[in-house]
Amino acid sequence: MKKVKTLLFIGLLGISMTSLAQQPGVEKIAGGKTHEFRYTNPITRDTALSMRDHCIIKVENKWYCTGTSNPVWTGPNPGVRLLVSDDLIHWKQHSWLIDASKLPEDCPYNGRFWAPEIHYIQGKYWLTVNSGKVTKEDPKGMSTHSVWLFSSDEVTGPYVLVNGPLTPQYNNDATLFEDEDGQVYFYCSGNGLFQAKIDLTTGKLTTPAEKFLDKKQPGWPEWMIGGIEGPFVIKRDGTYFMFFSTWTRGYEVGLLKSKNPLGPWELVSDEPIFGTRKKGYRPELAIEGGYDHLKFQDTEDPYCETGHNALFIGPDGNIWSSCHYMGYEKRPYPYCSELQDWGKTPQMGYEPVYYENGRFYIKGPTWTEQVVEY
Numbered sequence: 001m002k003k004v005k006t007l008l009f010i011g012l013l014g015i016s017m018t019s020l021a022q023q024p025g026v027e028k029i030a031g032g033k034t035h036e037f038r039y040t041n042p043i044t045r046d047t048a049l050s051m052r053d054h055c056i057i058k059v060e061n062k063w064y065c066t067g068t069s070n071p072v073w074t075g076p077n078p079g080v081r082l083l084v085s086d087d088l089i090h091w092k093q094h095s096w097l098i099d100a101s102k103l104p105e106d107c108p109y110n111g112r113f114w115a116p117e118i119h120y121i122q123g124k125y126w127l128t129v130n131s132g133k134v135t136k137e138d139p140k141g142m143s144t145h146s147v148w149l150f151s152s153d154e155v156t157g158p159y160v161l162v163n164g165p166l167t168p169q170y171n172n173d174a175t176l177f178e179d180e181d182g183q184v185y186f187y188c189s190g191n192g193l194f195q196a197k198i199d200l201t202t203g204k205l206t207t208p209a210e211k212f213l214d215k216k217q218p219g220w221p222e223w224m225i226g227g228i229e230g231p232f233v234i235k236r237d238g239t240y241f242m243f244f245s246t247w248t249r250g251y252e253v254g255l256l257k258s259k260n261p262l263g264p265w266e267l268v269s270d271e272p273i274f275g276t277r278k279k280g281y282r283p284e285l286a287i288e289g290g291y292d293h294l295k296f297q298d299t300e301d302p303y304c305e306t307g308h309n310a311l312f313i314g315p316d317g318n319i320w321s322s323c324h325y326m327g328y329e330k331r332p333y334p335y336c337s338e339l340q341d342w343g344k345t346p347q348m349g350y351e352p353v354y355y356e357n358g359r360f361y362i363k364g365p366t367w368t369e370q371v372v373e374y
Contacts, residue, residue: 047345078099109129173231175233215228240257253272
């Protein structure tokens with residue numbers, strides 16, 4: 001059992017964190033009382049709740065989570081689901097925000113519904129959904145896969161389509177960020193990372209979606225070349241930070257920073273700040289990218305994937321990071337005689353985030369009981 005003392009984020013939930021901090025019911029925990037939050041990753045261990053790319057939002061005294069439902073790779077999935085929890089430990093199915101079985105035949109976003117996110121901005125909930133049109137000729141909907149924007153007055157919906165597709169080409173993993181002046185920014189992936197300004201009222205980009213970082217960017221680290229995805233932006237002390245993921249060596253999270261929401265962006269660390277890497281897990285992805293998959297050391301954790309993160313307000317009122325954790329069959333969990341069925345599917349996991357020396361850090365990934373005191 002490991003104890004972790006989180007740092008109090010003075011001012012972190014202020015105006016510079018509008019998108020994250022203005023969620024209803026979010027406020028700092030104050031007073032002289034001592035609290036403990038105990039958790040063990042992965043949090044969910046139920047194949048029925050299996051998702052990838054978890055994105056959590058706190059509303060009043062509950063947490064809601066959406067993500068990529070199964071099946072992920074083999075064709076259409078059931079839609080966009082919503083989980084709910086009262087304590088960040090016990091999760092259950094709440095509803096389907098988009099139920100694919102109820103969409104009309106001519107619906108242009110009936111595909112795989114990858115990496116949805118919910119953001120509370122300017123008094124409304126905004127749902128970004130990444131999907132395309134599944135046809136006989138394109139059974140996975142990839143030729144039309146792009147971003148769709150929905151809105152609702154309640155986190156649980158119903159959500160109404162505002163606009164889509166937001167870009168004319170393949171894009172995925174959309175996220176939103178509102179700056180102090182009320183300007184909202186749109187970021188996404190698609191064989192690299194893209195950025196633009198967006199008007200939420202119309203759901204239209206007001207600047208072209210600019211590709212600002214390629215997975216094979218000259219002079220950038222080799223651990224990016226397998227692929228980069230999942231941007232998530234936050235602002236602290238006048239600096240914009242962008243978390244993103246790469247799957248070259250397993251699933252890892254990198255961190256960029258900039259003095260401007262549209263860059264130029266630079267790496268905070270030459271190495272990923274979080275994640276797992278295993279030489280024996282999908283080495284072909286590194287080889288195809290020209291990366292020597294044998295020249296790095298495996299991380300000690302029992303996972304093959306811990307990536308595509310998003311940030312949320314945790315039990316202590318501070319910022320935490322969520323993503324999917326998936327067990328590595330060649331390295332079973334230390335408290336399991338065999339890897340359980342849930343270990344073979346992506347499950348929810350999270351860790352505290354802390355800020356020190358002008359940058360963010362993420363604890364873990366952990367797999368034994370953690371105790372957070374606040």
